[in-house]
Amino acid sequence: MNIFLTADFLMTNEPEQRSNLKWFQDILQRPVSIKESxxxxxxxxSDICKDRSRSEFFSLLNISFDEKDTQLFFSNEDLNVASLEYVSKILRNCDLIIGYELSEQTRYILNKINIKFIDIWLHPIRYLNDVMFGIYSNSDSINQRIKSYSVDEELFYINAEMLKVQNYRGFRRFKNNLIPGSALFVGQTLTDKAIFSNGKMLSVLDFKNEFKNITKKYERVYYSRHPFLKEGDEEIISYLKRFPNVEVISSPTYNLLAAKEIEYVFTVSSSVVHEAHYFGKESEFLFKPIFNTFGESKKYYPIMHAIFFENFWNSVLNDVETDKKDMYLGDNKIRDTLSFYWGYRKIDKLESLKETVSFIFKKINK
Structure with missing residues (x-):
């Protein structure tokens, strides 16, 4: 079987692809290579097409190409016979693609040209003992085998309930002066792939009517600015200042989700709204999420450490019954390996201590 490990080879620029493929290959090369065949x-x-690369694909769509763009948008409606044949010819020797964060459009193409794929995203529920991967295949049989390794969804509720209690009894108690019956808008970085649509990055400024209507329903709307965002959102902040009941808040996200005063959580497309559901909050995406985590239309299954094991891939690829026990490597293994912490540092005692010590050390050495 010819298996290609790839990132979004059409929409994402090559430096970004190669950055993700480096760790993606190091994690998956051995366990996926379960048979000599x-x-x-x-x-x-560009490794296959040499001088042609992505530019030829976009020229077939009559879309201007700039290799410096991190993400280059195209829609399913832009596709034509020539562009589909182009991708089909390149993948003619491919039996399966295992992709990291494939866009909806790239998945659509692979379906159209009958290429089997397994798509792997970082899962949006990120407050458990480790981060997870959300995994989906366009093969029903593979999907069912992936599903059998899923993390039990009840753990999402249990851990959220623990955080609610931790908010008022835990190691770092939340100094809560929130107004009861409030709403929370969760912001994102300015270049998040999840908010990329029609050639631009979306923000609250693209949903002014929706935002305005929500400010009329709640006495206070808190705007949680993304912690990594330090500049570039001046127009957004200026817009928010028009509303007397909107307040920009810097409190940690999980403290806000765990607070009973927050009743409604909304966003353009932040993963935090997936998490808000398990905290019992009414929640809404103003733009479509990357994938669903609950409900009947759920497709991407939460998988934690199983993908590091040969048994998982032997089961998924070859339908071989394997032992699902002992597929847990310990707390924070993926989180530490990939340095993916986000708001977790604020709710984990050890990570919080590390952050504090690091801050003190930097001040001493200035």
Whole structure:
């Protein structure tokens, strides 16, 4: 079986692809290569097409191409016979793609040209003992085998309930002066792939009517600015100042989700709204989420450490019954390996201590 490990080889620029493929390959190369007959290799268009790469694909769509753009938008309606044949010809020797964060459009193309794929995203529920991956395949049989390794959804509720109690009894108690019956808007970075649509990055400024209507329903609307965002959102902040009941708040996200005063959580497309559901909050995406985590239309299954194991891939790829026990490597293994912490540092005692010590050390050495 010829298996290609890839990122979003059409929408995402090559430096970003290669950055993700480096760790993606190091994690998956060995366990996926469960049989000598499996040929596992990384796949970037220019490695196969040489001088043609992504530029030829976009020229077939009559879309201007700039290789410096991190994400280059195209829609399913832009596709034509020539562009589909182009991708089909390149992948003619591919039996399966295992992709990291494939866009909806790239998945659509793979379906159209009958290429089997397994798509792996970082899962949006990120307050458990480790981060997880959300995994989906366009093969029903593979999907069912992936599902059998899913993390039990009840753990999402249990951990959220623990955080509610931790808010008032835990190691770092939340100094709560929130107004009861409030709403929370969760902001994002300015270049988040989840908010990329029609050639631009969306923000609250693209949903002014929706935002204005919500400010009329709640006495206070808190705007949680993304902690990594330090500049570039001046127009957004200026817009928010028009509303007397809107307040920009810097409190940690999980403290806000755990607070009973917050009743409603909304966003353009932040993963925090997925998490808000398990805290018992009414929640809404103003723009479509990358994938669903609950409800009947759920497709991407939460998988934690299983993807590091040969048994998982032997089961998923070859339908071999395997032992699902002992597929847990310990707390924060993925989180530490990839340095993916986000708001977790604020709710974990050890990570919080590390952050405090690091801050003190930096001040001493200035």
């Amino acid at each position: 499996n040929s596992v290799s990384t796949f970037v268009l």
